[in-house]
Ligand SMILES: [Zn+2]
C-alpha cells in the first residue's frame with residue numbers, strides 16, 4: 275500500500291498532547307497534516323485564533339486543516355475556509371428537544387477506552403430515538419457541506435448507533451445512501467477513521483460503488499497512531515483504487531492506495 279496522507283491529527287492547539295513543532299517533525303516519518311478542533315476552549319475560540327494557528331502550522335511546513343465541530347462551531351468565514359488546505363466536518367453531538375445528546379461515551383467505547391458492554395445500549399435501543407439521531411446527524415452533515423463548505427466528513431458513522439455493535443443494522447441502507455449521495459454530489463470526501471474504526475465495510479463498499487472520494491484519518495491525539503486498521507479496512511472493502519485525498523481539498527490531489 276502506498277503511504278496514504280493522514281489528514282486527521284491533533285496538537286496542543288486543541289486536545290492533543292504534541293506541539294505543532296513536534297507534529298511538523300513526524301511528517302518525515304509519514305505524510306500527514308494537522309487538524310485541530312474548532313472550537314476548542316483553549317486557543318481555538320475565534321476566527322482570529324484559527325488564522326493564527328494556520329499561520330503557525332503552515333510556517334512549520336504542515337498542511338493545515340481543522341476539525342470543525344458541526345452544529346457547535348461558529349460560522350466559518352469563506353476566506354478562512356479557503357485559506358485552509360482542508361476542513362474536516364465532524365459530528366460529536368446533536369441537539370434533541372433543546373438538550374445536548376453527546377457522543378462522548380459511544381466514542382470512548384468505540385476507541386476501546388470503555389470496556390464492553392456499551393453502557394448506553396439500553397437507551398439507544400429505542401427505535402424512535404435512533405430515527406431522531408439519524409436525522410439530526412445527517413442534517414448537521416448536510417449543513418456542513420452546503421453552508422460551511424467542508425471537504426471531508428470526519429468519522430461519518432461515529433455515534434451511539436455505531437456503538438450498538440451492528441452498524442449495518444443501526445444505519446439503514448437508505449440513510450447510508452443519502453449520506454453518500456450528498457458527498458458524491460458535492461465532491462466531499464468520506465473519512466476512514468483509524469481510532470473509531472468507522473465506517474464499516476458495507477458502507478465503504480457502497481460509497482466506493484458510487485465513486486466517492488475517501489480521506490484517511492488516524493485521529494491521533496498523542497503519539498502518531500499507525501494506520502494498520504485503516505489499511506485493513508481498505509483492503510477488506512476492496513477500495514484500494516480510492517480515490518484518496520492527498521492533503522489538499524477534494525478537488526485536488528487524489529491518489530490510489532495501491533502501490534503498483
Ligand atoms: Zn472527532
Ligand SMILES: [Zn+2]
Pocket residue numbers: 282284341493
Ligand atoms: Zn479528531
